[in-house]
Amino acid sequence: MTTGSGEAGFADGESYAKAAQPRQFIVTLYGLFSRDHGGWLSVASVVGLLGLLDIDEAAVRSSISRLKRRDVLLAQRRDGAAGYALSPGGLAILDEGDHRIFRRKRATPADGWLLAVFSVPESERHKRHLLRSQLSRLGFGTAAPGVWIAPAHLHEPTADILRSQDLHGYADLFRADHLAFGDLAGKVRRWWDLDQLEGLYSAFLTEHGPSLRRWRDLPARDASAPGGPAVDERAAFADYVRLLTDWRRLPYLDPGLPEELLPPEWIGIRAADLFFSLQDRLEGPARAFGERTVSG
Template identity: 50%
Template sequence: MPQGSDVADVAPMPRHQHLIVTVYGLYARNQGGTFAVADLIRLLGELGMESAGVRSAVSRLKKRGVLVSVKRGGAAAYKLSPELEDVFTAGDERIFSPRRAKKDDGWLLASFSVPEARRHLRHKLRTILTRVGCGQVSPGLWIAPGALANEVELQVRRAGLMSYVDLFRATHLTESQINEKVGQWWDLPSLEALYTDFLVRHEPVLQRWLQRAGEDDDSPALLRQAFADYIPMVTAWRRLPYMDPGLPEDYLPERWHGLAAQQLFTQLHELLGPCAHEYAMSIVGASQPVAS
């Protein structure tokens, strides 16, 4: 466990847009994908965001096609883009139920060739493969644990780039070299640094809540604090399972902090998630329009 006793309890607040996406991903689907603007401002106010900042971030998300404006009960509201529903659903499994591959699971190979006239698509394709957790064997050949096959195909198809890509199931035949090769295909030191940062910043949050264990307290103040701790934690975490391909433990460096970080996230999710959900629903659920 990295040393971090001199680091502040509270991590720097993630960008407003990232927090909003987290809140929508966690709670909006219980509300038909929609939040009234007033409710969203109140929720994000618990995270230190001012009304103007919320509106500005929502406007940027609307321009990006993440949110669409609607009316709910006659009030202004924003809804998740229907085109992103499958992305959020797939994200639930990747973020909250990650799977670490076994040595005998095999590999996925993604081979692509893009004509020179459309070379701008190469960067787009490489970005997609990187974000889903693939490693680069060579410029036109990428690799991932076999368990990521469906997700890789989904993301490439969503981008309309499947005509440039061939996907293969594969077995690596030179097992004695695999640990060295994995270190070439993925930037594990950079990923390790991100996991270390997550541990340093959020381990004190867990310790603070564990000290409250046994307290008979389900007050609004406790629920509000759980929400305020949970949302930034999930926001900081949710990109990491995408950057981490879920390599078998046998292929990871010794004392890999990703394993401890996953355990910490799971503990905080189980400890704070229900209280944060109850608080969020007390805000957004209370303002649902009554059916006629």
């Protein structure tokens, strides 16, 4: 999912520093539930589920309209019910986001780097802005003017995005190793805004740490299995949707940077531990509750 980018990419940069917006919760719902239903959800089910998060119907409908205008959602009626389906582009972005958001493994220095080098004529400066926006959305740092850098594992999604945006004619992608000179960890701190990231991770821990304390005794993964403990699935749904919506923005700012090059006891490791611990406990009951609502 994903989360993580331009607004059509579901992780608009303006939202990183403030509370998630209704449209981001809508995208979370589509990522969780729509793909088992042909990419479609009814308006009624989206309104009902987001009402549990205290998001009013007017805000939901307004945000759906914005996603429709951006060609992320397509209006469709099914069995007489009004609803929206993911556009092909929206589906592709969610699929790419799954790999990013649920990837726990970090890169290592030995994996190497991906360099994006681009040159855009002044007469097409709008393309330059779009290219920079897309690279930033993907999690690239800026090594030098016109030279952007990311962990090497991002080469496929980067190539796919540049092709889909018709930007591949302006850029070259290279696999690279850092051979010399200087302190690579210090350079990483300059290429990425680690101070901003630290603040965002800290806010994430503060917001969702209490959820882990509430759900600590809930067994991982099998919480909704027959014969398992009684679970408040509605509460699990609300906590999981909030958790996932807040988390999916972060892996696009921290694209799996090598732990060896990050500050000691990097807070992002603790934030990831929190996210995956809660995911293990909440995903099962949250999906069970949401699926009943969507299917009913």
